[in-house]
Each structure stands twice: as C-alpha cells, then as structure tokens.
Amino acid sequence: MKGEKAILQCLYELDGDSLYAVKWYKENEEFYRYVPKARPPQVSYVVEGIKVDHQESNNQNVVLKSVNLKTTGLYRCEVSAEAPSFSSAQKEGYLQVIVLPLRGPQITGEKKQYENGDELNLNCTSDKSHPVSTLKWYINENQAPTIFLSNYPSQIHHNGLMSSILGLRMKLTNDHFVDGNLRVRCVATFSSQQWQSNKESILQKIDNREAMLLG
Known part of the structure; x- marks a missing residue:
C-alpha cells in the first residue's frame, strides 16, 4: 500500500562459488547493488519512485521506503559469481502499489x-x-x-x-x-x-x- 515499505527478496545458492555482486533493476534501470568486496558494499542509484533503506538492505533483501504510485513496475534481481565460473542468474517480478478507497461508492x-x-x-x-x-x-x-x-x-x-x-x-x-x-x-x-x-x-x-x- 502507498506509504508502506516494500521488502524485495532475492534468494539464491552459489553451489560453492563466491558471490561477486547482486544487482537490482526496475524496468531495466539499476537502482541497487551489493558487492561484498567493495567498500562500502552497498550502493544505490537515483530512480524515480525508489528510496532504498541501506540499513535494512543486504545481499538478499532490498527494502524500499515509503512507496508511492511511481514505485509500481517490473523488478529484476541479478546474481553473479566470481571467477572461475562467472555464472549468473536472474529473476523478475511485478510490484504494484495500491491506494484503497476510504469509503463505499x-x-x-x-x-x-x-x-x-x-x-x-x-x-x-x-x-x-x-x-x-x-x-x-x-x-x-x-x-x-x-x-x-x-x-x-x-x-x-x-x-x-x-x-x-x-x-x-x-x-x-x-x-x-x-x-x-x-x-x-x-x-x-x-x-x-x-x-x-x-x-x-x-x-x-x-x-x-x-x-x-x-x-
């Protein structure tokens, strides 16, 4: 619902590989990245309708603060491993922000x-x-x-x-x-x-x- 926080979750298994990065996209525009070897490991980018809560976000969860109608859209999580495999995988899902009617018709x-x-x-x-x-x-x-x-x-x-x-x-x-x-x-x-x-x-x-x- 509008004004609430949204928790987007990206669960994955590396099968022995080391994590290189987790990247999040809204409509193909990157807004959050987690790279464990970077300092700091978290970085977010300005995308309309998105405010990332860095304190609650990590390598598997990204938390969006106070969502609004412009937060609605198609979201994609992309996980990539370090050498030697350099393997990657991605999944996407649709998030819709709603505003309930306050009274009946x-x-x-x-x-x-x-x-x-x-x-x-x-x-x-x-x-x-x-x-x-x-x-x-x-x-x-x-x-x-x-x-x-x-x-x-x-x-x-x-x-x-x-x-x-x-x-x-x-x-x-x-x-x-x-x-x-x-x-x-x-x-x-x-x-x-x-x-x-x-x-x-x-x-x-x-x-x-x-x-x-x-x-």
Missing part, C-alpha cells in the same frame, strides 16, 4: 417515490483509489442486466487516483416492485475486497391508484 440521482412506467436514472461513483474499482448494480438482490447499464470513462484525480462511474437506466414496471419497494444496490470491488455503500436506495412505488388517492 455513492449513489446519486434517485427520487424517493416512483410510479409504474417511470424512468429510473441513477449513477454510482466509486471512491478514489488505484487501481480503479469495478462497479456492479443489483436490483432486488439480482445483478442488473447489461442492457440497463451505462458505462462512463473513469474520473482521474490530480493525485493519480481514479473513480469509476456506472449508470443504471431502466423503465420501471410493476414486476420491479416487491411490497411496494424497489431495492437497488451498488457494489464496488477492489483487490478482492468489496466496498459497499452504507446506504441502499429503497425506492417507494406509487402506482396509479395510490397516486390518485394521494392527489
């Missing part, structure tokens, strides 16, 4: 009362996060069909975070109401966690007869 556009034949026109907007959350609409606990959904481009905020927006557009019929109510719910899914709005929108139906009585 927000529903806008609802009215509190609807009549049979009215148009339901709602928007659901996820909270700021990185990567962007995925939204789903539910109608009376059933996932809304695709034909009722309106997809909008993600909203990009100044700090690199994003919000997704998903609309729900449909014409209401008597079948949509259960005991006079229509329940709609929006769920945002992020990193295998569900961030759900605190409020469900329970929309009250007024059919023609009730409207006449109230009128």
